[in-house]
Amino acid sequence: MIKAILFDISGVLYIDRQPIAGAVELIKTLRQSSIPMRFVTNTSRSTSQSVFAELTRMGFDIKPEEVFTAPVAIKSLCQAKGYRPFCLIHPDLMPEFSDLDQSRPNAVIVTDAAELFNYQQLNQAFSLLMDGAVLLGIGRNRYFKSAGQLQLDAGPFIQALEYAADVKAQIIGKPDASFFQAAVSSLNVRPDEVLMIGDDVASDVVGAINAGLQACLVRTGKFLPQDEKEAKSANALIADSVVEAVNQAFDLEY
Structure with a gap:
């Protein structure tokens, strides 16, 4: 029985800053029904505060503490381990790490850095890794969808650094x-009682199932038709949109 939901954000709740049809109303109904929710993302072009602000601007009824981002998780790890990171990250994400000591780096953080994925930056990261720095990655996502086009994500660059420096991220x-x-631990339910809804078959769907959750792949965002085979092999649900996905899990009226 599904008791709580994890939502991927971009490609699931909105595309290019436009809400998916019915998504805003859906979250409002889930809120009124007291169904626990968390909004989880590997986004590396926005701080957690920016993610929250953008969702509320679009009309989504969410709370700041419900947003789980990979950059915040990486920052927490750096604080716990005493890592001083060299940040190969997107300029918009830099405020998230501004209060960390970044002198004499003993760690390399790699997120989607867009134009900062240049030879100079990558080579500096490589040199630090060769000197013993640890490699921290935001995820192995191969691509994301923006402005109607698939674009390279951080995964290929993380793998390139792993190969070059012979390290494991x-x-x-x-x-x-x-x-x-x-994310599940904050919901006070068992993992198998949580449904993860996402548009990335590897990171969202298979990853969630491997972690003991249930999952649903939606045919929006970065979804590609060939993803369905992998989703079915993992015994995941498949839905046309986040609204249909939730309707498969709950009997809601909105």
């Missing part, structure tokens, strides 16, 4: 099981 974010478990 610690992934903090989807599809890492610890990320899902952290």
